[in-house]
Amino acid sequence: MAAVLQAGELSELFRALHSRDYTVVGPTVRDGAIVVAELSTAEELPFGWGVETEAGTYRVRRRDDSAAFGHSAGPQSWKTVLHPPRARLWSADRTTGEVTTGEPGPRPRYALLGVRPCDVRAIGILDRVLSAGRHADPVYAGRRDGALVIAVECTEPGATCFCSSMGCGPGVESGFDLAMTELVDSEGHRFLVRAATPAGREILESLPTTPADDTTATRAADAVAGAARSMGRTMRTPGLPQLLSDSRESPHWDDVASRCLTCGNCTMVCPTCFCTSTEDVTDLTGDHAERWRRWESCYDLDFSYLHGGAVRTSGPSRYRQWITHKLGTWHDQFGESGCVGCGRCIVWCPVGIDITQEVDALATLREETS
Amino acid sequence: MNVAVPVPYRVTHRREDTDDTVTLTLERPQTPLPRFAPGQFAMLTSYGVGEVPISLAGSAPDGGLVHTLRAVGAVTRALHAVRPGQVVGVRGPFGTGWDVPSAAGRDLVVVAGGIGLAPLRPVVLAALAERSRYGRVAVLVGARTPSDLLYIDELSTWDTIDGVRVDVTVDRPDAAWSGHVGVVTTLIDAATFDPHKSVAFVCGPEVMMRFVAEALVGRGMPAHDVRVSLERNMHCGTAWCGHCQLGPLLVCRDGPVVGYDVAGPLMRVREL
Amino acid sequence: MTAGPADRVAVHPFLAGLTAEQRDALAADAAPASFSSGQRLFASGSAAEVFWLLESGSAALDLPVPGRGDVVVETLTGATVLGWSWLHPPYRWHFGAVAREPCVGLVFDASSVRGRCAADPAFGYAVLNLFTPVIIQRLQATRLRMLDLYAPRTAP
Numbered sequence: 001m002a003a004v005l006q007a008g009e010l011s012e013l014f015r016a017l018h019s020r021d022y023t024v025v026g027p028t029v030r031d032g033a034i035v036v037a038e039l040s041t042a043e044e045l046p047f048g049w050g051v052e053t054e055a056g057t058y059r060v061r062r063r064d065d066s067a068a069f070g071h072s073a074g075p076q077s078w079k080t081v082l083h084p085p086r087a088r089l090w091s092a093d094r095t096t097g098e099v100t101t102g103e104p105g106p107r108p109r110y111a112l113l114g115v116r117p118c119d120v121r122a123i124g125i126l127d128r129v130l131s132a133g134r135h136a137d138p139v140y141a142g143r144r145d146g147a148l149v150i151a152v153e154c155t156e157p158g159a160t161c162f163c164s165s166m167g168c169g170p171g172v173e174s175g176f177d178l179a180m181t182e183l184v185d186s187e188g189h190r191f192l193v194r195a196a197t198p199a200g201r202e203i204l205e206s207l208p209t210t211p212a213d214d215t216t217a218t219r220a221a222d223a224v225a226g227a228a229r230s231m232g233r234t235m236r237t238p239g240l241p242q243l244l245s246d247s248r249e250s251p252h253w254d255d256v257a258s259r260c261l262t263c264g265n266c267t268m269v270c271p272t273c274f275c276t277s278t279e280d281v282t283d284l285t286g287d288h289a290e291r292w293r294r295w296e297s298c299y300d301l302d303f304s305y306l307h308g309g310a311v312r313t314s315g316p317s318r319y320r321q322w323i324t325h326k327l328g329t330w331h332d333q334f335g336e337s338g339c340v341g342c343g344r345c346i347v348w349c350p351v352g353i354d355i356t357q358e359v360d361a362l363a364t365l366r367e368e369t370s
Numbered sequence: 371m372n373v374a375v376p377v378p379y380r381v382t383h384r385r386e387d388t389d390d391t392v393t394l395t396l397e398r399p400q401t402p403l404p405r406f407a408p409g410q411f412a413m414l415t416s417y418g419v420g421e422v423p424i425s426l427a428g429s430a431p432d433g434g435l436v437h438t439l440r441a442v443g444a445v446t447r448a449l450h451a452v453r454p455g456q457v458v459g460v461r462g463p464f465g466t467g468w469d470v471p472s473a474a475g476r477d478l479v480v481v482a483g484g485i486g487l488a489p490l491r492p493v494v495l496a497a498l499a500e501r502s503r504y505g506r507v508a509v510l511v512g513a514r515t516p517s518d519l520l521y522i523d524e525l526s527t528w529d530t531i532d533g534v535r536v537d538v539t540v541d542r543p544d545a546a547w548s549g550h551v552g553v554v555t556t557l558i559d560a561a562t563f564d565p566h567k568s569v570a571f572v573c574g575p576e577v578m579m580r581f582v583a584e585a586l587v588g589r590g591m592p593a594h595d596v597r598v599s600l601e602r603n604m605h606c607g608t609a610w611c612g613h614c615q616l617g618p619l620l621v622c623r624d625g626p627v628v629g630y631d632v633a634g635p636l637m638r639v640r641e642l
Numbered sequence: 643m644t645a646g647p648a649d650r651v652a653v654h655p656f657l658a659g660l661t662a663e664q665r666d667a668l669a670a671d672a673a674p675a676s677f678s679s680g681q682r683l684f685a686s687g688s689a690a691e692v693f694w695l696l697e698s699g700s701a702a703l704d705l706p707v708p709g710r711g712d713v714v715v716e717t718l719t720g721a722t723v724l725g726w727s728w729l730h731p732p733y734r735w736h737f738g739a740v741a742r743e744p745c746v747g748l749v750f751d752a753s754s755v756r757g758r759c760a761a762d763p764a765f766g767y768a769v770l771n772l773f774t775p776v777i778i779q780r781l782q783a784t785r786l787r788m789l790d791l792y793a794p795r796t797a798p
Contacts, residue, residue: 051424075381090375092417103376109610134623135373135608245617248639275612278605282418289418296611303613307442308795317641325615332618390794442794484792514792541787543714548742551702551718555788560719575791 003209005180007189009067012041013150016206017111022148025081026113027074032060036076039113046071053158053343056352065184069114072158073273073347077271078112078119078251083126091290102138111148115176117169118161119340120151122271125177128334129274139293147198151176155183155223159232160343162356166235168340170227172335178204179221192220233356236363245330247362248251251314256358259351262320264297264328266345266353267322272338273297298322323358373608376415376459377403379435381452385436385518388394391440391485392450393427396460398434403460406435408492409468409599409627413607414439415459418449423604424449425489425626426463438488438520458587466627468597470496473569477505479561479591481582483512483554483574487520488525489599493571494528505568506535508561512554512574516540518548535562554578555585565590572630573599580637583630593631600625647672647748654748655696656776658721660768667758667765668750673793675749677701679740683724686738690727692749699745703737716780717742725772728752 005013017024024039030045040046050063051071063070092099115123123144130140154163154170163169172179177200180191191211267273277296282289290337296303299318304311312318330338339355346354383395406412406426414437417423422445428436441450452458470478470493478497479573482490497504509528513519519538529536535556539550550557554574570586572579579598603619605611614621617636619628636642648669653659657665675694677683683694686705700719704712716739718724724747727735733752759766 090372094417097378099375099378101372130610133609135610137608137610138372138374170398233540248617248642274610277611277613278421280415280418280420291415291421296605296613298612303603306601309603312641314641321615321642324617329615329618333615333620423748440794471694504704514790541718541792545711547714550700550719551714552716553783555786558785577786577789579793581786 002192002194002212002217003190003207004212005202005207005209007047007066007182007184007191009124009208010045010068010191012207013113013203014039014042016203017148018111020203021109022111024111024113025078026160027069027071029060033058034060034071034074036078036080045069045114046324048055051158051299051348053160054171054352055160055346055354056349058347061104064190067182067184069152069180069182070156072116072154072156073342073344074342075269075344075348076267077125077342077344078115079125079271079274081110081112082123082143083130083140083274084143085295085320087292087293089139089293091288094287094289102142104266107142109148110143113150115149115151115170116154116163116342117151118163118166119271119338120149120172120175121166121168121340122161122342123149124270125336125338125340126269126274127338129272142143148203149176149177150200151179153179153181153224154221154227155181155220157227157231158343158347160340160346160354162231162233162235162343164231165233165356166339166341167237167238171224176200181224183216183219183223185219187215187219190216192216224350233341233343233346233354235339235356236359237337240337240359241328241331243363243366244324246366248320248324250362250365252358252362252365253320255361256319256353259353260315261350262299262315262318263350264299265348267299268295269344269348270326271340271342271344272326274301298325303333310338323355323360327359373461374606376413376461377401378457379460381454381458382430382434384452384454387438387496388444389516390450391438391518391520393436393438394449394452394458394492394564395430396435396437396458398432402433403462405433406463407467408470408496409489410463410465411489411607411626412437412462413464413604414445414449414459415461415607416504417457417459418443418446420445421461421605422449423464423601423607423622424597425599427488427491429492430628438485440485461607464622466625468493468510468571468599468627470571471503473497474503475505475567477563477568478507479510479563479568479570479586480508480567481510481512481554481558481570481572481574481586482584483578484514484518485520486572486574486578486599487511489573491521491524498528500567501531501533505533506562507531507566508563509536510554510557510561511536511538513538513540513559514577515542516544519634537561547627550604553581555581558582558585558589566625568595570596572596575636576601580634583634587630593634594629596630597627598630598633599627645702647674650697650748651695654697655721656695656772659772660716664765664768664787667762668755668769669702671754671758672748675745675747676682677745679741679743681741683739683741683745684735686735688735690725690733690735691752693723693725693728693748693752693755696722696724696745696747698747700740701739702744703739705737712740713763714737716784720745723773723776726777729770729773754798
């Protein structure tokens with residue numbers, strides 16, 4: 001079921017979400033970037049804002065139209081909401097013997113507005129890692145269950161995007177409640193909206209939409225198809241896990257390490273990086289203990305600490321760990337690739353290391369040595 | 371049950387094994403955790419200090435847990451100092467076990483280095499509990515010095531059992547030591563087992579396990595019949611934190627017990 | 643009590659790499675040997691005029707350290723070879739050896755074997771090829787011990 005919602009009526013979407021007690025989270029311009037934040041009104045969306053991106057470069061810019069979702073590769077992803085940077089796992093009181101689990105305060109139900117297809121896939125990947133294993137993460141489940149996913153298809157890929165190569169964009173077929181495709185042209189500024197779930201359908205039916213006309217439907221499909229053909233990067237995916245496994249002793253790691261700062265930016269902005277560390281803390285009396293969990297990066301020197309030292313101390317070994325896990329061993333561990341082609345790691349790397357180029361280099365080296 | 375939250379277990383017994391190693395007996399609580407199999411591990415919490423992975427060293431008669439641990443860091447030092455009556459937190463069981471029953475009808479070769487004897491103790495106890503199911507049992511133990519040996523009385527008792535042979539060696543003897551001196555691999559040549567019909571259970575420092583596994587394979591054992599117990603940094607035990615990776619393996623989920631056919635190639639890669 | 647040296651030489655696993663002819667030549671320099679528990683085979687510093695093939699039993703290699711007495715550095719269990727200081731000058735034992743339990747084996751006249759090696763290079767090469775793998779193996783085991791893997795390692 002597809003319908004058309006005028007851009008001016010996005011406030012109705014907000015009304016529908018708020019009246020159903022959703023906390024709306026979506027993109028907004030703040031501090032020179034398009035970030036993910038709680039939104040109270042549709043006006044907070046980044047209408048007319050776009051981005052200029054390349055390896056190691058990100059600038060917001062004014063668009064010459066009023067598109068609200070004409071941007072890519074922001075520094076945050078939806079893991080900021082679903083798999084937060086800090087979470088309390090439990091607290092225990094020695095005097096009363098009481099143990100409280102989970103995070104303090106009421107848990108909101110999130111409506112994630114503006115999830116790009118790469119990020120829809122990323123959420124699915126996090127689902128696989130954190131909920132679908134032998135043990136389900138209660139922090140993730142508490143935020144993911146009941147969350148409404150409103151996807152927005154891409155019509156204008158960023159310079160570092162390669163979701164096409166990873167098979168998860170620029171259109172989206174599943175993993176959402178509502179999907180929107182934005183069009184700004186002679187017919188006006190509007191969204192083609194589809195619902196895929198009962199929750200999505202119920203909301204869509206409450207909005208002041210008009211039935212999807214052929215022109216809009218065709219233009220939306222064409223725009224997405226056009227985006228698929230104009231990706232900024234390509235990742236050579238066939239045999240990628242084998243390539244990385246074959247490259248464990250490749251001389252290329254020293255080459256990357258001569259550029260890589262092991263700063264861990266890539267792990268912070270990547271929508272699927274999920275590693276965390278736990279910390280136990282007490283109050284001064286020692287009677288009250290808490291365990292907190294926070295994001296951690298495999299680039300951190302202590303990440304692989306074992307018996308007085310880390311297993312992976314060198315730069316090459318840590319870069320190798322990150323890329324091999326993301327593109328290779330993720331398959332062994334979780335049955336799919338960990339990469340969604342969002343290109344954030346390329347944009348947000350201070351020295352502009354490009355994961356697609358590194359894969360090409362490894363492939364070339366392997367051919368030369370075989 | 372929230373698997374991220376430790377269950378309080380009361381310590382009922384504390385035994386000092388060496389100057390830095392203790393064995394704690396934890397009493398079965400009202401709502402105990404699921405049964406631990408040999409080779410699996412618990413995440414033990416010293417409340418307010420932190421949590422570490424410690425393998426099962428045995429089961430208490432009441433269904434409680436027995437853990438042997440060595441004080442090497444803040445958390446293990448705190449656990450080492452715990453006294454009977456105090457409470458520690460336990461999560462688990464986690465990981466793959468030694469799967470002793472799968473070795474039925476075969477000779478068992480148990481090779482322990484240092485504190486690696488603790489996770490292997492349940493293997494020997496399981497085999498002795500159903501002695502007729504298994505062939506010969508060779509227990510090869512290496513320790514740094516005679517005063518670092520664990521479970522000395524049990525080792526002597528096991529050696530008296532029909533078809534069980536315990537050999538002990540130390541890296542450095544003291545004046546009173548009259549036993550073997552040398553690294554534990556030197557005990558393998560003299561051990562009695564049929565390499566084509568055995569299962570080896572190996573636990574100790576990673577380099578020791580590699581050399582032992584290579585020596586066993588050199589004796590003719592297929593690599594997949596040699597089981598090693600891997601160790602990596604762990605923050606969760608539930609495959610959420612990402613720390614315990616060794617190449618494609620998540621050691622808390624795909625290990626810690628892994629066949630040497632899988633572990634060997636990974637152990638040989640520097641800084642993997 | 644047992645077979646003669648020639649027969650025992652023929653079956654000792656350590657000598658499997660020799661031809662039958664070479665084994666017979668070696669057997670000519672061999673005599674039965676046995677030690678009771680605690681008996682010293684040789685003392686460090688003394689002349690290395692013999693070497694042994696231990697068939698059964700075990701021996702401890704030791705070194706006298708002032709203030710610590712005779713410190714055991716390694717124990718060897720039969721069947722194995724004991725002693726290679728006879729191979730090269732100054733032909734003196736670097737360590738000592740004591741039987742830890744009753745040992746039975748063969749003792750070889752080192753200077754006679756050396757004479758044969760000099761006269762017949764093929765024989766000499768074959769004998770060296772028997773010893774070098776054992777030396778390498780024991781060196782590797784010693785290096786492994788030097789890593790002191792069981793030592794506690796804590797963060798600084």
